[in-house]
Amino acid sequence: MIACTGRQPAPAATRALHRWCLFAMAGLGSVPTQADASIAEYVITVDADAPLVLRGSMRLQAGDTTVWPARHGNAGAFNEVRCSDGRPAETLQSGWQIPQGCQQVEWDVRTVDLNASPADATVPQTGHDPRQGFWLISEASALLRRSDESTGIAVRICASDDCRDSTPLVLPSANQPPLYAAIGARPSLVAQHVAMTIRIHGERPELPGIDEFPHALAETMVHWGDALGIPASRGIVYDWVWLPPAPDQPSGFYASAGFDTFVSQLVVSEDPEDQTPARLRSIIWTGAAHEAFHSVSGRLGADWPAWVNESLASYFALESARQRLDAADFAWIDRQYAHYPEAPPLLEAQRRYDAGDGSQRQHFYVVGVHFWRVVAENLDGVGSTQAKLAELIKQSRGFARVDLSDPIAIIRSIEGSGSGAVPLEALCLLDVDHCVGSPTGIAE
Ligand SMILES: [Zn+2]
Known part of the structure; x- marks a missing residue:
């Protein structure tokens, strides 16, 4: 649909x-x-x-x-x-x-x-x-x-x-x-x-x-x-x-x-x-x-894996829908992205996808949207959440120096941009192995 x-x-x-x-x-x-x-x-x-x-x-x-x-x-x-x-x-x-x-x-x-x-x-x-x-x-x-x-x-x-x-x-x-x-x-x-x-x-x-x-x-x-x-x-x-x-x-x-x-x-x-x-x-x-x-x-020209490519496209598309559609219509379309029972974290889905399981792609759209929302809602700065996320992408030249298969590197690069702390929830959406322990989820 x-x-x-x-x-x-x-x-x-x-x-x-x-x-x-x-x-x-x-x-x-x-x-x-x-x-x-x-x-x-x-x-x-x-x-x-x-x-x-x-x-x-x-x-x-x-x-x-x-x-x-x-x-x-x-x-x-x-x-x-x-x-x-x-x-x-x-x-x-x-x-x-x-x-x-x-x-x-x-x-x-x-x-x-x-x-x-x-x-x-x-x-x-x-x-x-x-x-x-x-x-x-x-x-x-x-x-x-x-x-x-x-x-x-x-x-x-x-x-x-x-x-x-x-x-x-x-x-x-x-x-x-x-x-x-x-x-x-x-x-x-x-x-x-x-x-x-x-x-x-x-x-x-x-x-x-x-x-x-x-x-x-x-x-x-x-x-x-x-x-x-x-x-x-x-x-x-x-x-x-x-x-x-x-x-x-x-x-x-x-x-x-x-x-x-x-x-x-x-x-x-x-x-x-x-x-x-x-x-x-x-x-x-x-x-x-x-x-x-x-x-x-x-x-x-950024070298993005599919999880980044698809999740960002869906996140920005939904934010545009929030602005363009009537509230009830947006709420309906937004609900289609809201549930992801038993979905693996994004980097695990990417690994399985790279190994040939094309069905894993579906998770990039739904879990991925949730990930960027958690990130964007916690970014410092001014403007809308999507404006702040766009600024982060711009400043990092499309995460050009970040290993986008490494959950710690991803979170650190976001936090290192001076954008504030990223909640543990975001790390868990990337990779469950790293999402317990220290308050930030990142091993000390
Ligand atoms: Zn797409």
């Missing part, structure tokens, strides 16, 4: 994959702005006459010998990887060997009809929506890479052999949320706040008040970007893509975040109580804000 809360009230199963979270984030170089795309080493061409084939080309640099599918994508999706002079590239186990002296590599990707083959929005596929008139590009299923660095992409849209340049894109570094992009469509809705624009693509649910969300989301994202000290969060265009769900998809809000686009789906529950506009609005707002926080915080 609710994106990313993990522990879901029956009967609603919610998916919480968030593809980009699966990739480690490390320190990054700067990201080119959209204006830099004129120096793109990539060109993507889509053709309205053959909308289910996307053509990519990439300029190579001296010393390049191999290219590979971005984001560990499926090499089988790429047809005819070749040098632009016609020589084929040689298939390797996880990529292609470039012919010697080749300066530009090209490939074709067969894409899907997003209406005829609808798929789960947590694993968005590159495809075309003929009804809504746009292409969705998902990096893993459309792009090859020659390096992990960020770069510009030029996009060309053709029809009857007449091609025009479309919006330039930024291909994020491999350590940031991936490229998702909606191309070629006239957005169904455009909202602006300060210098930030949010465009809606695809068919959004018919729900009173939902058209106010894009403006509110732009405002929220600018606010978060400023609070976290991320100047690049202003002046960007952010796309929100609604995808058609599959006919047999269980009810829930499905979404995943890209660098400056996120995709979503709503499958309404058959339970009349969960069909009310107020509940649907609560679910959509909180889910959208969660994804938007991923996109904003992804610009920090």
